[in-house]
Amino acid sequence: MPLTPAHDETKDPVKDEDIPIALQSARGVRTWKEAADWLKIRGVEDIECITPDIAGVPRGKMMPTSKFTSNTSLALPSALYRHTISGEYPEETGDFRYDSRDSDIKLVPDLSTLSIVPWESDPTAQVICDIAGSKGEDVPYTPRNVLKNVLALYRQRGWKPVVAPEIEFYLVAQNDDPDYPLRPPKGRSGRSINGGQAYSIAGVNEFDELIDDIYHFSEKQGLEIDTLIHEEGPAQLEINIRHGDPIELADQVFLFKRTIREAALKHGIFATFMAKPMQGQPGSAMHIHQSVVEINTGRNLFSNLDGTPSPEFFHFIGGMQHYMPKALSMIAPYVNSYRRLTPDMSAPVNNAWGYDNRTTAFRVPVSEPSARRVENRLPSSDANPYLALAASLGCGYLGLVKQLEPTAPSDDTVNDKTIDLPRGLLEAISALESDPDLVEVFSAEFIAIYGGIKRGEFETFMQVISPWEREFLLLNV
Structure with a gap:
C-alpha cells in the first residue's frame, strides 16, 4: 500500500523508503509517538475511538487527530453498557442494577488496533479502545475485558x-x-x-x-x-x-x-x-x-x-x-x-x-x-x-x-x-x-448486567404481534 501524505505543494512527497518500517504497517503501532507519525504520514484528519458494547455495536467518540495525540482523556457514561439492542433501559430485575451516579468510564486506546477507515471520503482512522474505571481500575463487565479475563x-x-x-x-x-x-x-x-x-x-x-x-x-x-x-x-x-x-x-x-x-x-x-x-x-x-x-x-x-x-x-x-x-x-x-x-x-x-x-x-x-x-x-x-x-x-x-x-x-x-x-x-x-x-x-457483575439486558430485550419482543398470530389466532380462537 503506497503511503503518501495529504497533498501539500510546498513539501516534497514522502517516499515509502523514507518511512520507518514500524510506520508502514496497515494496522497498529507501539507508542504514542509512532501513532502521531503514522497519522501524519497518511494525512489523517479525524480518528474514531470505538469500543464494542454488550451487543457488539461500535460505540465511542470521533475527534481531530491533534486532539487524540495530545493525551486527551476520553470518557463515556457507564449506562452505555446497560441498554438493550433497541436502545432502551430495562427495569432492574434479579441482580441487575444501575449505577446510581451513572459515573464515567474511560476509553483507553489500544494502539495495536490503529487502522484506516477506508470507506470514508476524508482521511479517517479508527482505534479500538479498552474500558477502565475513572481511576484506571478494571471494569469486568465490558466485552473486551470479559474475554481478556x-x-x-x-x-x-x-x-x-x-x-x-x-x-x-x-x-x-x-x-x-x-x-x-x-x-x-x-x-x-x-x-x-x-x-x-x-x-x-x-x-x-x-x-x-x-x-x-x-x-x-x-x-x-x-x-x-x-x-x-x-x-x-x-x-x-x-x-x-x-x-x-x-x-x-x-x-x-x-x-x-x-x-x-x-x-x-x-x-x-x-x-x-x-x-x-x-x-x-x-x-x-x-x-x-x-x-x-x-x-x-x-x-x-x-x-x-x-x-x-x-x-x-x-x-x-x-x-x-x-x-x-x-x-x-x-x-x-x-x-x-x-x-x-x-x-x-x-x-x-x-x-x-x-x-x-x-x-x-x-x-x-x-x-x-x-x-x-x-x-x-x-x-x-x-x-x-x-x-x-x-x-x-x-x-x-x-x-x-x-x-x-x-x-x-x-x-x-x-x-x-x-x-x-x-x-x-x-x-x-x-x-x-x-x-x-x-x-x-x-464475573458476577457481567452476569447480572447481561441477564438484565436480555430479559429487557425479551419483554420488548413480547410487545410485538407477529404475522403468525394474526394468521392463525385472529378468526380461530
Whole structure:
C-alpha cells in the first residue's frame, strides 16, 4: 500500500523508503509517538475511538487527530453498557442494577488496533479502545475485558488459546419496512440468486464488485481473510479468518462486520448478521475453531508427543459439553438466535461431539496432531465476538481444570428431533445465572448486567404481534 501524505505543494512527497518500517504497517503501532507519525504520514484528519458494547455495536467518540495525540482523556457514561439492542433501559430485575451516579468510564486506546477507515471520503482512522474505571481500575463487565479475563485464566496455567472464527452472513435487498420479509438482492446477472448454492463460484461471482470492495477495505485495515465462499442460503456468504490470538481475532470480527455492512451499502444492498433472517432458509453461524498451546514450548496441548489425542483434549471437550448449554445465551444472544437452532436445519441442537461430524455441536476436523482442534458449531453470527469467544474458551477452560470427561464421540447423524439445549432466551439466561462456575469465570457483575439486558430485550419482543398470530389466532380462537 503506497503511503503518501495529504497533498501539500510546498513539501516534497514522502517516499515509502523514507518511512520507518514500524510506520508502514496497515494496522497498529507501539507508542504514542509512532501513532502521531503514522497519522501524519497518511494525512489523517479525524480518528474514531470505538469500543464494542454488550451487543457488539461500535460505540465511542470521533475527534481531530491533534486532539487524540495530545493525551486527551476520553470518557463515556457507564449506562452505555446497560441498554438493550433497541436502545432502551430495562427495569432492574434479579441482580441487575444501575449505577446510581451513572459515573464515567474511560476509553483507553489500544494502539495495536490503529487502522484506516477506508470507506470514508476524508482521511479517517479508527482505534479500538479498552474500558477502565475513572481511576484506571478494571471494569469486568465490558466485552473486551470479559474475554481478556478468560485469557488471563489460561495464562496463569501457562496456556494460550488459539482460535479461528468463520462468519456467515446474508446479503439482502434494502428493506425500509420491518413488516415485510427480507428477500435476496439482485446480482450482476440482474436476477435474485436462489438457495442451494453452497460453494458455488457462480454464486460468489454474482457479487464480484462488492466482494472486491470487501477485500480492498480489509487490506487497507490490515485485516486478513483466509477464504470466502457462498453458503447454502440465497446470497449467503462465509468468511474464514486465519487463526491467531483470541483478542486479535475478536477485534477482526468486530471490524469485519462493520466493513461488510459498509461495502454492501456502497452497492445499494444490506448485509445482515441476523442468526435467522429468512424463514425456511439456513441460519448464519459463527463457528469457532479452538486449540490451546503451551506458552513456553508452543506445543499443542491437545496432542501427546506421539501424536495421539491428549487427556487435555478430551477434558476440553468435556467442558464444552457440560457448560456450553448453560452459557448458550452468550453465543445465541437474541430471540431470533433460537430460530436458527432448530432440528433438520443444518445447525446443531445437541451437545454431542464427533470426528469430522458436522451434525454435532463440537466437531473435531481432520488434521495433523500439531493442528488438532475443536470446532464449536453452536454460536450464531449475531453474537458479540468477544463474548462468544469468552464463552467458548471459558467452558473449555473449566473442562481442563476440572478434568471433565466427554461422552463417546458420535458417529451417526445426531441433529434429529431431540433438542439438548435451552429452547429460548429466558431459559438460557436462567441457566447462565444459576451456574456458580460460570459466574466465577465471567464475573458476577457481567452476569447480572447481561441477564438484565436480555430479559429487557425479551419483554420488548413480547410487545410485538407477529404475522403468525394474526394468521392463525385472529378468526380461530
